[in-house]
Amino acid sequence: MATSQTPPRLEIAVAEPELAAVPRVGWRGPLAALVRKDVQLELRTKQTAIGMVLFALVAMVIFQFAIGSRTDDATPFAAGIIWATVALTAVLAVSRAWAAEREGRTIDGLLAAPVGRGVLLTAKAVSIFLYLLALEIVVVPLAVLFFVESAAATDLAIVFGLCLLANLALAIVGSLVASLAAFTRGRELLVPALFLPAIVPVLIAAAGGTFSVLGGTDDMAELRGYSLLLAGCAVVFGLVAYATYEFVFDD
Amino acid sequence: MTNARGTRLLAVTGTATALLLAVSVFGIFLVAPEDADQGIIQRIFYFHVAIALTSFIAFLVAAIYGIVYLRTRKPEYDRIGVASVGLGLFFSILVLITGSIWAKASWGTWWVWEDPRLATFVIVLLLYGAYFLLRSSADGERQARYSAIFAIAAFASVPLSFYSVRVAQSFVHPVVFTPSGANMPSTMLVWFVVAQVAMLGLFWTLLQMELVQRRTDAALKRLKAQLEVQ
Numbered sequence: 222m223a224t225s226q227t228p229p230r231l232e233i234a235v236a237e238p239e240l241a242a243v244p245r246v247g248w249r250g251p252l253a254a255l256v257r258k259d260v261q262l263e264l265r266t267k268q269t270a271i272g273m274v275l276f277a278l279v280a281m282v283i284f285q286f287a288i289g290s291r292t293d294d295a296t297p298f299a300a301g302i303i304w305a306t307v308a309l310t311a312v313l314a315v316s317r318a319w320a321a322e323r324e325g326r327t328i329d330g331l332l333a334a335p336v337g338r339g340v341l342l343t344a345k346a347v348s349i350f351l352y353l354l355a356l357e358i359v360v361v362p363l364a365v366l367f368f369v370e371s372a373a374a375t376d377l378a379i380v381f382g383l384c385l386l387a388n389l390a391l392a393i394v395g396s397l398v399a400s401l402a403a404f405t406r407g408r409e410l411l412v413p414a415l416f417l418p419a420i421v422p423v424l425i426a427a428a429g430g431t432f433s434v435l436g437g438t439d440d441m442a443e444l445r446g447y448s449l450l451l452a453g454c455a456v457v458f459g460l461v462a463y464a465t466y467e468f469v470f471d472d
Numbered sequence: 473m474t475n476a477r478g479t480r481l482l483a484v485t486g487t488a489t490a491l492l493l494a495v496s497v498f499g500i501f502l503v504a505p506e507d508a509d510q511g512i513i514q515r516i517f518y519f520h521v522a523i524a525l526t527s528f529i530a531f532l533v534a535a536i537y538g539i540v541y542l543r544t545r546k547p548e549y550d551r552i553g554v555a556s557v558g559l560g561l562f563f564s565i566l567v568l569i570t571g572s573i574w575a576k577a578s579w580g581t582w583w584v585w586e587d588p589r590l591a592t593f594v595i596v597l598l599l600y601g602a603y604f605l606l607r608s609s610a611d612g613e614r615q616a617r618y619s620a621i622f623a624i625a626a627f628a629s630v631p632l633s634f635y636s637v638r639v640a641q642s643f644v645h646p647v648v649f650t651p652s653g654a655n656m657p658s659t660m661l662v663w664f665v666v667a668q669v670a671m672l673g674l675f676w677t678l679l680q681m682e683l684v685q686r687r688t689d690a691a692l693k694r695l696k697a698q699l700e701v702q
């Protein structure tokens with residue numbers, strides 16, 4: 222029998238969230254936890270790190286046959302080869318930055334967690350920094366071995382100092398690009414297209430600084446200038462990331 | 473449903489720009505003195521430098537409207553941003569073409585990597601080319617938001633690119649503007665200023681044209697949506 226009665230309204234009492242009762246979450250704990258998560262995942266699978274090292278080795282071999290085999294002494298090209306290899310390989314680290322969250326479908330959970338958006342971006346920047354450092358620990362000595370006629374241990378130490386400065390800028394840009402690409406179509410195309418042109422100033426400074434150490438000129442004024450430029454890049458990109466991070470995940 | 477005021481403004485700025493361009497072409501080729509060292513090819517610099525500055529201004533406008541969009545979320549500011557980036561790219565390509573012509577006349581080669589400004593514009597072109605790739609990869613509100621973020625970040629990296637290229641390379645390019653002022657006589661400076669104003673007028677006119685077209689497009693989409701609902 223059809224009834225004209227309106228169905229009883231289902232009243233659901235929704236308690237107002239008591240904001241004061243929500244414990245304040247600092248940034249250090251979540252940041253450490255997020256970075257630890259990325260490191261542990263990588264240590265278990267070793268997928269990205271091994272892929273990056275293999276890619277870097279292939280890139281260096283390609284550079285050798287493209288440039289090195291045309292000259293008796295590849296020392297002047299070593300700095301360029303190192304940083305071209307790092308830049309191209311860094312694309313893999315940036316592309317894979319949100320891969321675990323995407324593949325495990327945990328990205329929404331992470332965004333819903335009471336963690337600041339800035340912490341998420343910083344955690345990814347730290348992860349990319351660590352990937353790059355691991356890569357450079359393998360690539361820089363091998364590149365020196367392959368392409369530089371003679372280099373002192375202090376030269377290598379200075380180059381690693383430059384690597385740390387360059388990684389800072391690369392990781393900040395990488396984190397921003399990775400986070401933008403995480404929610405877009407065709408991210409495998411987007412990451413290199415966005416990341417590589419943005420890091421050109423970092424590469425110019427890093428390659429210039431490395432050349433002033435490994436190229437045989439030992440020009441300390443040049444090294445200082447390029448180091449300052451690298452620091453400047455890190456500061457500028459850091460400020461941009463700081464100004465825009467809350468809008469990246471503003472969904 | 474186009475904005476009639478915007479169309480009227482476009483007619484005024486368009487006419488003024490056409491006149492300014494005609495005056496600048498006349499002044500640069502017939503009135504301005506010839507450079508003693510470089511001869512007639514130096515005259516391309518009036519356009520080359522003016523176009524280069526205009527392209528930077530276009531990217532600056534995109535970055536400013538990127539900030540304004542992120543604060544207000546009004547689609548109009550996104551439209552201004554995307555139109556400015558497109559025009560900035562157009563002017564950047566003109567910079568490369570005029571710079572290349574000058575390189576051929578001066579050094580006998582179409583391209584010189586040692587020139588920091590040309591190299592910077594290649595990087596700028598690649599950087600802002602990616603802007604449109606990003607834009608086509610995102611949908612809805614995210615498209616405008618990501619575009620705004622990228623316009624800000626890309627503009628911040630332009631001076632870094634320029635400075636790094638300049639630091640890394642020898643200064644083979646004549647420096648027209650130095651910190652102590654313009655390195656040219658006042659008779660040349662007048663025509664440079666006229667060319668610069670004409671280029672800015674061209675940018676402004678093209679921007680208005682693009683905005684009229686984009687507003688019409690948005691209005692048409694709204695109308696279609698309304699008709700589909702009915």
